Amino acid sequence: MSDYILETAGLTKDFLGFTAVKGVNLQVRRGTIHALIGPNGAGKTTVFNLLTKFLKPTRGTITFKGEDVTWVKPADVARRGMVRSFQISAVFPYLSVRENVRVALQRPLGNSFHFWRSESVLDSLNERAEELVYAVGLQDFIHHEASELAYGRKRALEIATTLALDPEMLLLDEPMAGLGTEDIGRIAALIKRVAADRTVLMVEHNLSVVADLSDRITVLARGEILAEGVYAEVSANPAVIEAYVGT
Numbered sequence: 001m002s003d004y005i006l007e008t009a010g011l012t013k014d015f016l017g018f019t020a021v022k023g024v025n026l027q028v029r030r031g032t033i034h035a036l037i038g039p040n041g042a043g044k045t046t047v048f049n050l051l052t053k054f055l056k057p058t059r060g061t062i063t064f065k066g067e068d069v070t071w072v073k074p075a076d077v078a079r080r081g082m083v084r085s086f087q088i089s090a091v092f093p094y095l096s097v098r099e100n101v102r103v104a105l106q107r108p109l110g111n112s113f114h115f116w117r118s119e120s121v122l123d124s125l126n127e128r129a130e131e132l133v134y135a136v137g138l139q140d141f142i143h144h145e146a147s148e149l150a151y152g153r154k155r156a157l158e159i160a161t162t163l164a165l166d167p168e169m170l171l172l173d174e175p176m177a178g179l180g181t182e183d184i185g186r187i188a189a190l191i192k193r194v195a196a197d198r199t200v201l202m203v204e205h206n207l208s209v210v211a212d213l214s215d216r217i218t219v220l221a222r223g224e225i226l227a228e229g230v231y232a233e234v235s236a237n238p239a240v241i242e243a244y245v246g247t
């Protein structure tokens with residue numbers, strides 16, 4: 001079995017003649033927290049969209065767990081174990097924290113919701129939902145409506161609903177965006193716990209969070225990989241400094 005859970009080869013995306021992602025060979029080692037960083041417009045979101053199949057590549061391949069998934073559907077890639085965290089907008093504001101997680105547990109990956117299941121089936125999901133609520137540290141808010149949660153706690157709920165799908169690999173898109181210092185600490189601790197038994201790939205702008213959490217970092221600039229390594233390596237790389245200063 002390859003050390004790499006995810007690999008791309010020559011991944012390229014053209015938008016009407018503009019190449020947003022150029023020949024990217026990304027390798028994410030199983031069980032690590034891997035950060036994708038780079039200045040605005042570097043192509044990070046496009047890479048995420050290619051990995052999760054929201055976009056089709058112009059060229060190149062994506063291999064997940066040793067299988068070519070370049071052309072599989074978004075739901076298939078999720079079913080195979082690579083899941084992107086849902087945005088806060090996917091949280092139901094007037095359902096409780098526990099019910100939100102329970103609904104996520106009912107979701108057949110990538111398809112429609114199944115609300116018609118019997119009460120007994122729903123009850124059996126409560127236990128698992130409660131475990132997940134505890135896992136993300138929301139136990140004191142379990143019966144609160146999601147709309148009552150502060151922003152950072154909504155992020156934790158968003159992560160809980162993603163974990164409901166039990167992904168082997170979790171893609172986090174700017175998990176710290178809009179959070180204050182205290183929430184950043186809380187979500188960082190949560191990401192570390194989550195990564196104990198799965199792989200995490202995250203796009204994150206907060207470099208101290210990246211330094212704290214990441215085992216490995218890939219720096220993108222103008223659609224290409226500029227540098228790769230541990231934080232000390234990439235942050236000392238003159239080309240990386242130049243790319244950040246130059247924007």
Ligand code: ADP
Nearest residue numbers: 015018020038039040041042043044045046047
């Ligand atoms: P990042 O997430 O690193 O800020 P993006 O992946 O969002 O970068 O964007 C990379 C480049 O691709 C940018 O120049 C952006 O304007 C361009 N781009 C992204 N999406 C599209 C699109 N749908 N159509 C045309 N250009 C796009």
